[in-house]
Amino acid sequence: MGEAVSFKGNKDGIVLLLDCGVEFESLCQMIVQKLWQSRSFLGEHTTLVVNSGDVCLDGGQRLALKVLLQSLGHEVKYFLPEDSAAVLPKQPEETELTPSVQQAENWNMEALQAAVPAELADVAHYPANGALAVRKNVRSGQKISYDGTLIIFGDVNAGAELVATGHILVLGTLRGVAHAGCQGNKQAIVYATNLCSLQLRIADLIARAPDGESNERHVPELARIIDNYLVIEEV
Amino acid sequence: MGEVIVVTSGKGGVGKTTTAANIGTGLAAQGKRVVLMDTDIGLRNLDVVMGLENRIVYDIVDIAQGHCKLKQGMIKDKRFPELYLIPAAQTKDKTAVTEEQVRAICNELKQEADYIIVDCPAGIEQGFKNAIAGADRAIVVTNPEVSAVRDADRIIGLLEAHGLGNPQLVLNRVRPNMVRQGDMMSVDDILEILAIKLLGVIPDDDSIVISTNRGEPTVLDQQSRAGQAYRNIVKRILGEEVPLMNLEVEEGFFARLMKLFKGN
Incomplete structure (x- = not known):
C-alpha cells in the first residue's frame, strides 16, 4: 500500500490517488503536504483527476477537496469513482472559487x-x-x-x-x-x-x-x- | 534535579490555589521533597490554605531582591518535614519581581526539591508571566463553565507560545447530577474544546470549603471525595495509571426509600 496520497498518470493527465481508510481531515493534511513536496514535479495550475479508490467521497468532501486544491493553485478535472447519486448540491461556479489573490510568483x-x-x-x-x-x-x-x-x-x-x-x-x-x-x-x-x-x-x-x-x-x-x-x- | 510545575487558569476563583496546595501536600505525603511557591503578589492566599500564615517572616520579594537567603524564605510545613512554602508578598504588587528573578529562584530550588509547585495569579499579565518563567510543565485548572473554559483555552494558547506545550487539565467543581440533567458541560464536552490531556476531575465538595478555612488540605482527608480525587492526581503526577473515579454519589438508604415511594 504505502502512502495514503500518491500520484499516477493516465490518459487524462495526473491522477491523485487517495486512500480513504484515513480520516478525511488527516487525508487533506497529507494532500497539502504531498502537493507541496511535489511542487516542482506538478508545476502550477495543474488539472488533476481525484481518484478515491473504492470509497465514494460525498458532496461535502468533494467540495472541500476542490476548494483545497484550488487554493493550492490546481484544478479538479473530475472525481473517481463517479458519484451515482449526483453532483455537488448547489455548487458554486468555477470562477467564483478562484482566489482573488495570486501571489505565487513573488512569494516572500x-x-x-x-x-x-x-x-x-x-x-x-x-x-x-x-x-x-x-x-x-x-x-x-x-x-x-x-x-x-x-x-x-x-x-x-x-x-x-x-x-x-x-x-x-x-x-x-x-x-x-x-x-x-x-x-x-x-x-x-x-x-x-x-x-x-x-x-x-x-x-x-x-x-x-x-x-x-x-x-x-x-x-x-x-x-x-x-x-x-x-x-x-x-x- | 526537580521539576517545576505551574498551576494556572486565567480566570480567578476556579481553584488554582486549592489545587496547588493539595497537589503539593499530596506529593509531600508520598515522601517527596516539595516546595510550594505563591506568585500571587498582593493577593496571597496559599499560606492561608496551608495554615501557615502565622509563620511568614520573609516572602518571595525578599528572596528575589536578596533581602534574605532562599532557605530563610522557605517556611517549613507543620505536617511534613520535606514540604516548604515560599509565600507571596502582600504589600507589594506583581511588578516587584521579574521573570528572571523567578526563574533564578526556580533553578535554585530544583537542586534541592523533587517538585516545585507554583501557584499562578489570575490574569494574563505580568503575574502570569512571572509564574510561568521557570516552569517545566503546566497544569491548567478550569470549572465546567463556559467562561472558565474560554479562559483556559486562552491560557493554553499562551502557555504554548511560551514553550509550555502539552499542559494537563484539572477539571474542578464538577457536579455529576447537573451534568446528567444536561445543565452542566460534561468532561467530554470540555476536552473536545480544549484538546489537552486530562489529569483529573474534582467533584464539587463542601469539604473543600471547610478544609480551606481550617488550613488543612483536603488531600489528607480520607473521607473526602475531593481529597480522593486529588490523591489520584498526585499518583498520576508520579507516573501511576489511575482510572478516573466514579463521580456519582452513592445514594443513602433513605434516599432510595423515598425514590421507591415516589415510584420511580
Whole structure:
C-alpha cells in the first residue's frame, strides 16, 4: 500500500490517488503536504483527476477537496469513482472559487512569517499560490490574518479570529469568528467541517448565529454570498 | 534535579490555589521533597490554605531582591518535614519581581526539591508571566463553565507560545447530577474544546470549603471525595495509571426509600 496520497498518470493527465481508510481531515493534511513536496514535479495550475479508490467521497468532501486544491493553485478535472447519486448540491461556479489573490510568483517567506503571530510560530506553511495552512488548534485570543486563502487543520475555538483576503477553510470545528474576503472579495467562502461560529463575516457582510441556539450539528457547511445575502448551507 | 510545575487558569476563583496546595501536600505525603511557591503578589492566599500564615517572616520579594537567603524564605510545613512554602508578598504588587528573578529562584530550588509547585495569579499579565518563567510543565485548572473554559483555552494558547506545550487539565467543581440533567458541560464536552490531556476531575465538595478555612488540605482527608480525587492526581503526577473515579454519589438508604415511594 504505502502512502495514503500518491500520484499516477493516465490518459487524462495526473491522477491523485487517495486512500480513504484515513480520516478525511488527516487525508487533506497529507494532500497539502504531498502537493507541496511535489511542487516542482506538478508545476502550477495543474488539472488533476481525484481518484478515491473504492470509497465514494460525498458532496461535502468533494467540495472541500476542490476548494483545497484550488487554493493550492490546481484544478479538479473530475472525481473517481463517479458519484451515482449526483453532483455537488448547489455548487458554486468555477470562477467564483478562484482566489482573488495570486501571489505565487513573488512569494516572500518573510511576509508569511509576519502574517503569523509569534504565538503560532510553529505552524506549518505551504506557501503555494497564496495559501497558508496552519496545522494546529487556534485558541481563544489568537488571531491569524492572511493575505490569501487560509486553511486550518484543527479547531478554531471561541474567542479566536481568522481574517483572510481569500477563502477560509477549517477542517475541524469553527467556533470563533471568521472573516473571509476581508478586503471586499464577495466571492470568498468560509467552509468548515463543523461550523459553529457565533459570527461569520464575508467581505462587508456579517451574519450571526440565532440567539439562544448552541447545538453543534457536526455537518460540513459552507458560507458564501448569494445576491448580497450571506447564506450558510450544508454541503 | 526537580521539576517545576505551574498551576494556572486565567480566570480567578476556579481553584488554582486549592489545587496547588493539595497537589503539593499530596506529593509531600508520598515522601517527596516539595516546595510550594505563591506568585500571587498582593493577593496571597496559599499560606492561608496551608495554615501557615502565622509563620511568614520573609516572602518571595525578599528572596528575589536578596533581602534574605532562599532557605530563610522557605517556611517549613507543620505536617511534613520535606514540604516548604515560599509565600507571596502582600504589600507589594506583581511588578516587584521579574521573570528572571523567578526563574533564578526556580533553578535554585530544583537542586534541592523533587517538585516545585507554583501557584499562578489570575490574569494574563505580568503575574502570569512571572509564574510561568521557570516552569517545566503546566497544569491548567478550569470549572465546567463556559467562561472558565474560554479562559483556559486562552491560557493554553499562551502557555504554548511560551514553550509550555502539552499542559494537563484539572477539571474542578464538577457536579455529576447537573451534568446528567444536561445543565452542566460534561468532561467530554470540555476536552473536545480544549484538546489537552486530562489529569483529573474534582467533584464539587463542601469539604473543600471547610478544609480551606481550617488550613488543612483536603488531600489528607480520607473521607473526602475531593481529597480522593486529588490523591489520584498526585499518583498520576508520579507516573501511576489511575482510572478516573466514579463521580456519582452513592445514594443513602433513605434516599432510595423515598425514590421507591415516589415510584420511580
